[in-house]
Amino acid sequence: MAYRWKNTLTHEDVTPKSAFLNRRQIMAGMAGLGLASIAPKGQAATDLEPTPLDVITQYNNFYEFGTRKDDPAKYAHQLTTKPWAVTIDGLVDHPGDYAFDDIMSQMTIEERIYRFRCVEAWSMVVPWNGFELKDLLDLAGVQSSAKYVAFETLYRPEEMPGQRAPFLEWPYVEGLRLDEANHPLTLMATGIYGDPMPKQNGAPLRLVVPWKYGFKSIKSIVRITLTDKEPPTSWNKSVPSEYGFYSNVNPQVDHPRWSQASERPIGGGFFAKRIPTLMFNGYEEEVAGLYEGMDLRKFY
Amino acid sequence: MDRLNRYIRKIPGWLLYLIGTAYPVWLLYAAFSGDLGVDPVKAMEHALGKTGLQVLVAVLAISPLRRFAKINLLSWRRALGVIGFAYILLHFLVWMVLDVQILSQVWADIVKRPYIIVGMVSLMILLPLALTSNNWSVRKLGARWRLLHKATYGAVLLGGVHYIMQVKSFQYEPYVYLAVIVGLIALRRLPKKGIKQARKPSRPRPA
Known part of the structure; x- marks a missing residue:
């Protein structure tokens, strides 16, 4: 069901197209002015820096293409995303391969402007397009015994050079508790700024869980499995002491190697100020109930 | 080889310092022109750390190069050390x-985060070395100067460890650096037979 959640961030919080077209001049200008005085209205209330499209597409982690922030933009063009199908299996009534085009024809695409907070303490504001994960799960018919949802990224080393090195165990896997997956904020994103998802950002469809650290939002999904056991997740397998299954954005629980209390908005130029990180990335009102009674230090 | 060494000696220290200064100036320019990408702060931070490590590794390579390849870069050592x-x-x-x-966060990180502690210790070791890199200190400290400046090896080793500790997941590159650093230190341990004469001008020459 579309439109279950209403944006509180508006396009005022995103850079207008005219601005991201000449970002360089703006950045140079900001640097000169000591910055931010030209930020659009509506920002004061939320303290948000706008994130231009070229920043979103040129700076991110997608280790399948390499570990540098500009590797995805450099190498993702090699990826073929047509045809594309998502296998939905496990504890569902209608397991099978769901063609991407068939999924799209049955979904209502809406825009969600979300904060995006990386575990590395940088952040953006991204205007996603997509549909709620719950709508896709309903299509497959989740059985009552299912408790978790496991996700898997495409494994295709000939097109994804990062997969030829053992940065992580491939394919990349992620997971959510079923109630997290069914939450109206949990999005299957298929586009940014009204255009189809750029390959470096996880084309053709990716998860977006805005109250969790970015690595939970798995990209280029080829399999969704409903299970009754907590599924393994890639970063947790790689460094369990640093990355937990839940990985909710939490300014009070530090990463062992850095503080999570604040974040650097990307795209603000050389003198961009850090901003405080919000509990559940600012979605506390919506999602705190999911974790009632849980020790979030233990379940990090 | 002697001709090469003569050319090397002809390159004055100030030229090395000039080149060394040009790099951070270029980084600053690139940060504002957009050439460092959308996160110029991190790009600059990483570039300075890595290039600094590279220059210091080069410093460690100077005496093995002289010993095994007969290439004498000794006249560059001070400038490279200071630049690094x-x-x-x-x-x-x-x-x-x-x-x-x-600032409170900076302090919290310095005392709490192991990779930052390692990096800070390395910097703290380098600081007195940089401060005593002038001729006056060399004269004043005499034999102790040589001993003091052996700490370079420890500082660079810690720099390599710091690099490994700060990357996410497994990556080759920092291990390559550490292997090179360990290798260069190990080369010093090789028995020194028949090279006594070559070591004669053991005093660092003013650049």
């Missing part, structure tokens, strides 16, 4: 002022 230290200091300052920004 300057990059590491700038790396630290960019991290402190532009990246972490909040």
